[in-house]
Every structure is written in C-alpha cells, then in structure tokens.
Amino acid sequence: MFWRSKRLWREPGSLKSSYDAVIIGGGLHGLATAYFLARHHGMTDIAVIEKNYIGFGGAGRNTAIVRANQRTQENLPLYKEALELWPVLTRELDFNLMFYNCGNLNLAHSDAAIKAMRLQVASAQYSGIDIKLVDPRECKELIPALDISDRPRYPVFGGMFHPPGGIVRHDAVVWGLARGASKCGVDIHQNTEVTGIAVSGGRVVGVDTGRGRIHTSRVLNSAGGYSAAISSGMLGIRLPISVLTIQAMVTQPLKPFLDHVVSSGMYHCYANQTLKGEVATGAHMDPWPNYTTQCTGHYIKHQAEALSELLPCLRGVKFMRHWAGLADMTPDMAPIMDGNDHIRGYYMNCGWGYFGFKSSTVAGKYMARFISTGECPDILKPFALNRFEQHRLMGETAALVSYSADN
C-alpha cells in the first residue's frame, strides 16, 4: 500500500558533453550541493560524477552522529544550522532521514578537560545552542552504563550534555538527497571517475572523466578523502590535508540501554546505540596517510579496552562488524571551503576530517549559493585556504597539538 516501487533516482544514461556545473564526488557534500543548486538556485543542468556508487565513501562509513557543539564561533553557526536542517530536509525531500534526537554527552576526565569544555559550552550557549555542563552523577543518570567510580584509569570528572544532537540514518540522507536532486533534473553518474580538470586562461573549461570530457565552467571538488589528491594531482594545488583512515565498528543488536551518544576524548572513544540496537563505536584515527580503508586488529582491540573501562557492561557484548573510511584532516580540524579565486570556476569543499557528515547539508547549502553567485557567502569566509599561510589556524582543537611532525 505504501509502496511505489519506483527508482529512487533517475538512471541518467549517457554522459552529456556539457553541463552548467560538474560536481566531483557523489558523497553527501556533493549531493547536497547539487540538491541545493537545483532546488534553490535554479541551476538544474548539473552532473554529479562518482567513481563508485553514491554514498560509497565517508557518507556510508561514518557513525552518523550529529551535533552542534563546536569550539569556535566561526564553526558554531554552521553546525547549528546543520542540525536545524534535518527536520526541514526530511519534509522537503519527503524521505525519512530518521534523525533520532537523543542528545550527546561528551565526557571530561580531568579539570583541564572541564575547562576546555566550559569554553565550548559557554561559547555555544552564547550562540544560542542548547548545551550544559553536567557533573558525574548527572552523567550517570544520562548513561546508566557509565562507570563513574574511580576504577577506570581516567575517572569521569563531568561532561557536557547537548540535547539537540543525535544520530541520523546516513544512507537515508544519501538516498534522499539523490532522489531530491534527481527529481530537480540533476544527473547522477555513478561508476564515473574524474581523470582531469581542464583549465584555460585561468578558468575552468571542463572535466575529463573515464567516460569522456564534460565542458563546464564550474566544477566543485567535493571528493572527500580524494579531494586533496585531485587538487594536487590534477591542478597542482597542494592542500594542507592528510588523508587518514578512521575506523568504526558495531556490536550485535541489543535492546535499548544507551539513550544518548556518549563520547570521551581521553579514551578516543564514542558510542551510540542505533535504531537497530547496535552499539556503534569508534573515534581514533590511524595516523598515517593512506587510501586503503583497511581495518586493523590493533584498533578494534584498543576500542574494546576503552569500552571496558568507560561502559563496562559492554564487556558482555560482542563486536560484529568493523570498517574504515577516509578522513581528510587539516591542521586545525576545520574544513576548507573556498574557490573561484586563482582559477575561476573552481570550487572546493574538503578537509572535513571526521566532521563531514554532520555538516554536509549546510555545507552543500552554502556552497550552492557560492557556486551559483560566484560570491563567497560570509558564513564560509573564515574557511578560506589562505588562513594557513597567514598563521591563522581556526582553533577548533582545544589542546596543544601534542605532537605531529608533519605539521
């Protein structure tokens, strides 16, 4: 009765020889930009080109956590708006994105961490975001499985609770945006790999793909983990990005016992229970660049060690599936949204690291405005590439970089 067994998005068939804009990457940022361009800016002659299938990369590999408790006022409004967009898009796309608004609890395990959290909490409150500091007892009330005794090597000192956050069904976002964009006329070309970006006279003139040249004057590089390789390999623009593997895993499904997303920077660990009942957990990165998306035994063991202390009841639960994705990390853990500058018509939206999911829709919204007008919207200006040469890193990480030789 409910079912219309129709394709969710059109099969575009052959690749046209020209488009008004070409978007590299059929991930969330690419699809969202295409959707906003087509639906809100009247640019419908758009190709999204994707090497694999849509949602193959980070879009389908993240653990779907959404929140708006960033540290700096440059980031806060962006993430705040992103959070507010889920219900809007659910309605607009007529597709249930399954935003489960369960709230996020971040734990602090030292006075210094409490201090860092206070800055985050108060800054967010100042920006009108709902968040508060909580003490260990309140943490325990929120997450009864939490060990707040002094048994763990890093006892819980407190935390910050952020009710508007939660989790979203990531695949639904991919499919919903693809369907929405496709309905507005966007062509989604899967199994189509970009092989070059043609520039003439300082302007973008085309995109070469495994299926031929597309003439276009506007191209967006939103290829996630591959953005930096595309930028340096095809345009000679080297970016301050390292592409690292980030791993995550789920346990077997359980009846609900974990009602909020819980995370701990100290333990490099977050956990949340999906609507299916699985506990999804991850957080740490393998600190060497690679494109393999391979998992490591080391990592899943580390995760088990961390969970054993943080949420000890999980010791009786089994891991079921472990996977990895790519994170394009910048030195200040903030993205690069820039373009139409040295090369007219070339736009980039990359360097999201592991924040790419929660921000995808809002980044798409403003990148669409940027591309359609050629003028960078104010909200994106702080994310310009030149901040790195001007020694103005964003300050999204509270801690001193403990050590990273390559930065």
Next chain:
Amino acid sequence: MALLINCPVCGKRNGYEFRYGGEDKGPRPDDESLSQASWCDYVHNNNCVAGIQKEWWFHKDGCGAWFTIYRDTRTNLEADTSADTSIPEVK
C-alpha cells in the same frame, strides 16, 4: 591491514610502534627565502599521492631512529623502489 614498517635498525615491525613523520619534503629552505606562501607550502601542504610516496617514520617504541621509506598509500605496503626511479622526489 597489519602495516609493517621496515626499520633500518630493528627490521620489520608492527606499524603501530612507529610514528609517521610526513611526506619527504627535503630540508627546509633558508629563512630568508621563505615567503608566506612558500613557507605554508613547505610546512602544511601535502601531495596526498594515491600511490607510492617517500615519507618519514620514527621508531618511537623501539630504537628511536628517523628514517624514510617508500610506501604505496593504496595498499599500505612498503614499496620496493630499488629498480624504480620514476617516483618523483617531492620538491
């Protein structure tokens, strides 16, 4: 993956004993010759090659040596480059 890194002192070891030290960019240019842009390029920017790159590693849990290897970022395997001179040295 079980990244193995070949330490010139200790031999093949678990990659987690090491710390990655970045793409090999050569010695830093003299202070005077660095503009903001070229400074940034040396310090922050990377090639991010999906392929073989020359890179630095440090044996932190072992002998404490810094050394370079060639590694294929698509497989995480160390590359035998003895016969291959086509791998570009990064500027």
Next chain:
Amino acid sequence: MDRLKDLPTLRIRTEDKVSFKYQGRALEALGGDTVATALFANGVRIFGRSLKYHRPRGLYSLDGECSNTMMRIDSVPNVRAETTSVKDGMNVEAQNGLRRQGFDPLGFMDALSWAMPAGFYYKVFHKPARIWPVAARQIRKAAGLGVISPDFEMAGRYDEIYPHADVCVLGGGPAGLNAALSAAESGLSVILLESRPWLGGFFDYRSKLHARAAELALEVANNPGIRVFTNAPVVGTYSDGLVTAFQRGSKADCFDERYIEVRATSTVVATGCIERPLLFENNEKPGVMQVGCAHRLARSWGILPGKKAVFSVGHDLGLEAAIDLADLGLEVRCVADVREDGQDPRLVGELQKRSIPFYRGWVATQAKGWNRLRSVTLGSVGGAHERRFDCDTLIASAGFTPVWGPIALGQTKMRFDLHTGFFLPERMPQNMYAAGRLLGLCDPASIEASGRLAGLEAAAGRGLDVAARMSAAREELEALPGTVRGSKLAMAPVKGKKAFICFDEDTTVKNIDQALSMGFDMPELIKRFTSAGTGPGQGGIPGHNLPLYVASSMRYQGEVRPTSMRAPLVPVLVATYAGANHDMAKRTGLHESQQAAGGVMERVGVWIRARRFSQEKSARAEVENVRNNVGILDGSTLGKFRIHGPDALKALQRVYVSDMARVVEGRMRYSAMCNEDGCVIDDGVITKLGENDFFFTTSTARAGVTAEWIRYHTRYDDWDYSIVNLTDAYGVINLAGPNSRKVLEKITDADVSNESFPFSCVRDFHIRSIPVRAMRLGFVGELSYEFHVPASFAQSLWEVLEEAGKELGMKNFGLEAQNTMRLEKGHVILGSESEQRTTLHDIGLGGLWSRDKARWKTVGAVALTHTEHQRGRLKLVGFKMEAPASKPPLDGSPIADGRVKGYVCTARYSTALSQPVGMALVEDELAGEGCRLPIFEDDCGGRLLYAKVVPMPFYDPEGKRMKS
C-alpha cells in the same frame, strides 16, 4: 531423548551428566554437548524468534551462521548456543520475547509483513513530523535482540597472546591438518587454528573417514613443530601475515577466553565450506535444517534430527547423509536432488537398496506448519511437477559455499566461478595459500593432497627449497578427482513471499526484488538498503545467496561480486578483545610517600601525580604554607635530558628560540620551543655541563617526544650529537617558600647563601651523603630550590628534607597549589595559557626569541617573523575583577562582547592579594591595560562578570621574594 550409542564418531561422554537451566527449567545434558545439542536432545525445537516478524526459529546449522539459536547465557546476551559448551549450573534463556515455546505475543507481526517492504522506514513515520519521535522510540524498543543491563559486570578471565610462526594454518580439517604436517615436515614452525573443539573437520563425523581424521589429528599432536589451538575461531586476517583469533578456555585453562594475534610469514586457508541455504517458501521453519547439522547431530551427539525426514539437497554429501541417517534409524521419506545428473552412482545405488525414493532435478518449494514442520512440497526444478510429503524434518541444502572470509579480508576481489558455483579469489593475497574444500574439492584424497601442496607452497614462500616435493604433490593432486560442479540454482521455482534470504534480518527474496526495482542494483547497496547480511550471523546465511540471486535477476548488469567481508568473522566479546588490558602508568620514586601523605592522585599524561593534599579543591592551605613558610613538591615528572657531542649546540639552536650560545656554566637559561607555526610547544631551562654538553628540562607532557622532536628537525643535517633521556633517572623535589633556605642549611655543608648560590643559578652538592643538582628557580615566586637527585635516592632525600622541615611545619603541596602560585606570578603553563594557535608573541614571551640566528633555521622562526606585528590575534593578558569581592571567573569562560573575543585561561582567588586574579587570551583590541573584559560563564543567564586588564605579575612584581 535417548542418544544413539556406540558410534565411534560420538563426541559426548554419556557417563558425564551436566545439569543446567533453560527458561527456569532444570535440564540434563551430557559432557561434550553444546547448549544447542543439549536443548535439542531435551526436545526444544523453537530456539528463538526472528527479529522483525517474530517467526519461530529452530536449529538450522551447528556452526552459528545465523541468530536462530542465540541465547542469553548467564546474563550474557546473544551467545551462540551452537558453539558454546554446556556447563554445570549454566543459566540459559531464550531471547526476543520467547517466553514459552510456541507462544509469542508479537507473533502476529508475521502476518503484517506485507506492510513492511524493503526500506519501509524511509517512507513512513515522517509525516507529520511530530509522529517521528514517537515512532523512533517504538522502533528502538522493537529492535535489538539481546538484553544487557547497564550495571552488568562480565565475569571471567580474559587474556591475550601474540605467538609467532612461519606458517599459520586456518582450519583443522583434513586439508589444514595435511598442510600443517607438510609445512612442519619441511622444518617450519606452524600454528593451527580450529574453531571447533576438535580436529578433523568434515572427516570427523563421517563413518568411513572418521578413523583417518583421528590418525591425522594424532600425527599433528605428536609433531613438535605444530602448535594447535582448538576452540579457536579465526576472526580476522590482515596484510603481512597477521591473523587474529580467540580461544575459548576449558576448566584447565587459566582463561575463559583468550585473544590471539598470530604473526606468520605465510597463511594457509583451509576453512572448508558451509552450506548454502535453499531458498523456498518458509525455508527457515523449525524442522528445516542443513545436511551437516542433521548428520553431525546424529554422528557426533547421538541425536536423530527427527522421526520422518525429507531431504532436498544439491550435493553428494546430502545423499551420503540420507543413507547414513536412514541406517541410524531416521525414516527418510524421499530425497530430492536439484541436480539432474552428476551424482555418485554408488550413493544412488545405496538409496535404491534402501528403497528411498530419489527425485533428480527436484527441490523443496514450500514448507508448511507453524511452530513445527508438518509437510513439505517438492517440485521439479522446471516447475512442472509437484508432490507433497508429510514429515517433521526437512534436511535442505542448495550446495556449498566456501568460507572465504579470511581470504577476502586479505584484500582480494572475489569472482564467481561458473564450474564450482563458488566465489573464488581473483588472485590469492600475498603469502596466502588455499587448500581443501573451499577450492571446490570434495574427494577426501584430493582434499588431503591439496593440503599437503599448500603446506609446501607455504614452505616455498618462506624460501625453502621444496620444489621437487611440490611438483610431486601437484602431480598427485592432479591425478585425483578435481573440483566438483556446483549447483547454480539461486531459487526454488516459487513465487513465495516468505523465502528468507537472510534469517537474522527477516529479509525475503521479495524484499530484494523491491530493492532492485528502486535502483539498488549492487549486492553491497542492497545489503545496506534491506539490511540483509548485517545481522549477528555475520552474513553466513545470505553471504552467497544474495549476490547469486541478484545476479540471476534480469536487472543486474554488472559482474557478480559478493558483499564485503568484515572482521570480526565471528562475533567476539568486547572483554575478549580487551584481553589482559594491563594498565601501564608511570609513578615517581616518591609515589608511595605522596599517597601516604594524603595526596589526591591523578593521571597527568603517562604519570600519576598528586593534585592536592586535602579535599579542599583550591588547596588554599598549601598555598599559604608556601607563601609564608616552606612547602615541598614532587616534580619528578619534569622532562630531563642530556645532549652532548660536537653538534649539540647546533641542535639546541635549531629547536630553542633563544640563542643557546649564551648559555654559560653555572647559570640556567629559560627558553621555549616552537613548532613551525611559531606556536609555543614547550618551555624549560637549559644548563651547560661543559663544551657542547648540556642538561635541559622540558614540560612533563613533552618529555616523551623531545628527543624525537630534536632528531626530526635535524634529520637532514647529519649533525653529530647524542641525546639521553634522563627523565626517569632523576627525582625532582621542589623546596619552596621563604623558609626553604633554613631547611636546606640544616642538612648540607654547601654554602647555600644568596650570595654564593643566587637566583637562576645551578649548583652541584650533597645533602647528607646524597648527590644533588640544585637549581634556584622561581616558578611559584618564592625562594625556591629544585633538587635533581638520582632516582634511587629520591625517597631518601625526601625523608631527609621532611625531617629537617618538621620543626618549621613544612608541608606537601601539589599541582593545584603550584598552579595558583604561578598564576599570581604571571607564569604560564603551556596548554593552559596557550592553545594550538598561540605563538610565542601572543603569550608575551617574544623576548625569548633571538632574531639574529637565522642561519640555524630555528623551528618556528619564520612564522615568528611573519606574525610579530600581526593584528587580530589572541593575546595573553592578566586581569582583575572590577568588583574585587567577586568570585574568580571559571576557567574556560569566554570573553564575550557581541561575539566571543577570547576566554579565561586560569583564574583563582589570590590569598596574597585578597582578590581574584586571572589570565585570559583575548583579541588584541581588548588586550590593552585597563580594557574591560565581559566574561560569559556557562549558565550565567546573561549576567556577565566584568574584569579589567592589568599588568602582570600580580604578586611580587619585582621578584624580590624569589631572588631573596
């Protein structure tokens, strides 16, 4: 139920009675039973309810390929009853609403399945928006299988091992055993991992091959080069020969489960096959089971699977099982074989001999019954003929599917092989060899030969010269029967709604059709859309059928590829992965005495240190004691290094911002290190020991990476210098306060007067007979000595000082008191008064930078030049509150003036000044003296605190006290 007796293949000990509880009932099992066989022997047929439709589910396989038999055992959820040995006193409970057998209040869900097509949730519950939160809660309640209590404490002992071998053989069946033997006979060390409790694989339970299995197992056990782990499922394979597994311990072991990480040069994969489920209507009814399940149930555990059985199979093992089970007393109503031809004629003859009707080219199309199977309809593969049989058991199997997880995890692509009907690797991963049934072999001799060959291949891969033996083994294998033609049937010829492709997720063939029609045309995407294969069975049931079915569908254009394999290949307890999880922290030589003195100990990086010595958070008494009297602090965690050699000075010039050539013997120099961005990463003092011989200190946090840092930044220079990390070699005791000299004078003969040992100098002398290097520093702003003492003497020195300070009332102080006092002095702690983007200039330490040493290419110097006069940066300032009676603002509170313009780094009540003081990083427009800082604390309800920028230091600005 009476067990079959006197079978040589039995794995139960009839004299060994085990009692356990199931759903509150006391039941009896035999030694050697798994929970599943024990329950089955006790007449349990419904083991669980399915996740979505609450359909009754029974015993289907015996190796845990699906969630049918997952139980809650001793409060641990989702335990596979098939692979868990039953133990005395065990408490077994069924999951997912199965309160009593045969009744489930949510059983009606099955009737509603038509309303829940694939991707159902994406299409509903979001209009109107307000119903979604309610729906989400309901979905959550209905989802999930097991129950875990938040306060559950996992019992048991868990540890880990990291063994090495030349060859790691996965699977202890006939191929694996032979591989292990031939590798070991070549002189290699071998580790053999077998998930079942015994070796022998599919030889073990078969009447004619059982003896051979025992013979091989004995040979392996007697070979000193082979280390066998039974009860040890492989969970992951990784590149470079890493294999992870775990072992279930027995009573005799010192562990319940043990995490295993094997490092081997070569890996032989001999994991055999599991059965490929037959897709037909109600193909998962209790009473439907796989061939191996039925056969092993009888042969290993002495239990007949039912009374009247129908067989619908696609391979000779099915025929063999039918014959054998018939001989053991099962009434076999008929045997259907999906193959038109190709059967072993001998087996067909045996069926005839027993008058068992045999249908070639027939297959089960429908099972009937609710809680129990009542009848089965068989049909010809073409769909032309049909017959119904009453029975209580249907033994069904479409064919085999190789257990290729360990190969697929080795990063190789799997492709469909038309002959065997298997997914086989396009190429074997490096140093990995395959043997046995997973190649498609079925003949016992061929399987053994392929194992021997694989063992030799592994030996050759290890560099041994076994070429002659290898070619002999290859010839032997080639002379034997090759791979068996597999059944390619994807689906029985029915238009069923309830043909389940994935039991765990209740995904039907129809759901797959729906997904295909919506444009999901790749198995991997269909998996995501329909959840097929994402359940606790780890894809064991749908792993083969899903891609095969998709490929057989007209819509699919691409090459048939299975969905991705992911570790762990079998579910592993978090406790098992965590293993021993030893807590490794560093303690100073004074740890015990600090603790005994009431120190509140905390982790600080890798160390454990005393934060304070009372429960009073501000440690005010400790502060006052240091300010007015004398206190003592354990500072041993400070980083300490010696750098020496001809180029030592050059190396220091490279990393320190100051000119290190100006460090002279006998005096300390304070300086800082920056990263290339000009941001301060460390500070400390440098002292000169001799020509190109220096001793320097670093912050606690940096001690572990300092040598690495210096070596990194000189890596192109080929400089000759040596660094020795002496952090642990010296205890550091800080004696501070106006009375500290009085204490020191009592216990040393050295002249410690201000004249001969002034501020910022360093002296070596003895305290009693203990050698110390003393430094006069002023971090807390009082007369203060920092004693560096050989670590073995640290506790003794502490005792000497304590004794000497007793009459003055000397007391311990901790990090919190130190923090307050250094704040009063305006001294920074990196990470506290700085963040990632804070430069030396920002923090007010620009004066340390010596700009005339460009030739040393000092790390950070270029950025310091670029940023020296840059506007719009956060600068460190001192502040006092406008209302001196106000409380100190909380650390981390933003300075908010229309927008966030900085934040409070540290603020404390200063007893010495009788008012709060603090430091903040603020935008330079607010950094001028007298600027007003509006402070926005969290939960302040819009009421700001106001501070004003004042010069630092707050306390003793001339530094008279510390220089006194």
Next chain:
Amino acid sequence: MNCERRSPVTLPGRPARSEKRDGWNVVLEYEGESGGPLLIDLSHGRKWDLQDVDIARFKPFGMSIPDDPGQSRLENGILINRMGRTQASIWRLSEQVPDDTADPAFTETTEGQLLLALAGPNIFSITEKLTSLEFDDSSKVTPFLLFGPFSHVPCQTVVLSRSKRDGVLLLACSRGYGRDMTHAILEAGREFRLKPGGENGFAAAMKEIAG
C-alpha cells in the same frame, strides 16, 4: 640518617637472603624459589648509555662494541648491546669488574631504568602474552637485543639464552613503569608459576649460560 637507595620495584615475595650494597638493598634469594621461572630485579646493576659517531673506537671494560645493531656481547658479567648506528647500552650484571666509563660519550642511566631478568622454564610463553616481539627468530644468535613494546611500554630486551620456551631474558624500561611492568609480567606468568627470584638465581642462570 637513612640514605638508602631504592629500586623502582618491590617484588611480592619474602626475601630469604639479602645484602646491602652501595646503598641498595639487594635480595639474593626469595623463599620458595625452586621450580618454575623466576622474575629477578636487577635495577641496582649499573647501566650506561654510550653514543658516538665512531662508536667502534670505544672498548668499555676492555670489550669491543658489537658490530651491528641488535647484537649484544656478554663477557665477564658485562653486557654490551648495540642499539643503533651510533649508540650502545652497557649493563654491568656482575660486581666483579671495575668501571671504565669516564669518557663524556658515556651517560650513566642506572637510575633511569628498571632492569628485570626472566629466567627459567616457559619464560617465552610468558613474554608472548605481553609482546609481539619475536624472541624465537632463528636468524638471531644469542645474546641479542630487541627494542620494542611490552604491554605498550618501550623496552630494551636482551635474550641471553633460549631453548624452546625456556631461557634467560633481560628487560629494561623507564623506571617509572616499574610497578606496572612488574605487575603485568607476574600476572602473565601466573599460569607458569612465575615467582620473584633473588640475584643469586640470576647468577646461577648466568653460570649455566657461561658453562
């Protein structure tokens, strides 16, 4: 005044015999040592770090430095471990020999390190529960040095002798880890009846190696 020197660890055993040596309290023997492997605290033994580009020119205690990193040399109770191109560690495992380390290229590291010995049956079954380092690498000749993590802590380990699972192994790590490292080893060794051993037990094992 009591100016004794303290080892980073106190082993959980009852000393049967001990002696004062240079301020250290050295346990020579613990009660009930016999049978099973021993864990012996040798932290009081003097240790030096030697670094020089031309390291081969040094002859500490009259011994030449092993040629290649990873090689060790044991003579008259002096163990020299070649750590790298320019670095060696020298451990004095016996009191019999006078010092010979005055050159500035030497830095005494006695105080900075925990030094333990594992000796007896099954010690490599114990170590494999704590590290993935490969002590049974047949290409290495005893004594040899392996640098690497034990239970995540960087260690210098020297295999003095080995046969199957048995042998004598030395382990050095940062002093601060003393308590937790000892605890981890004893925990791992429990199934093999690992016990605290006195210095005499080590001397006996050394004699066996020399013999």
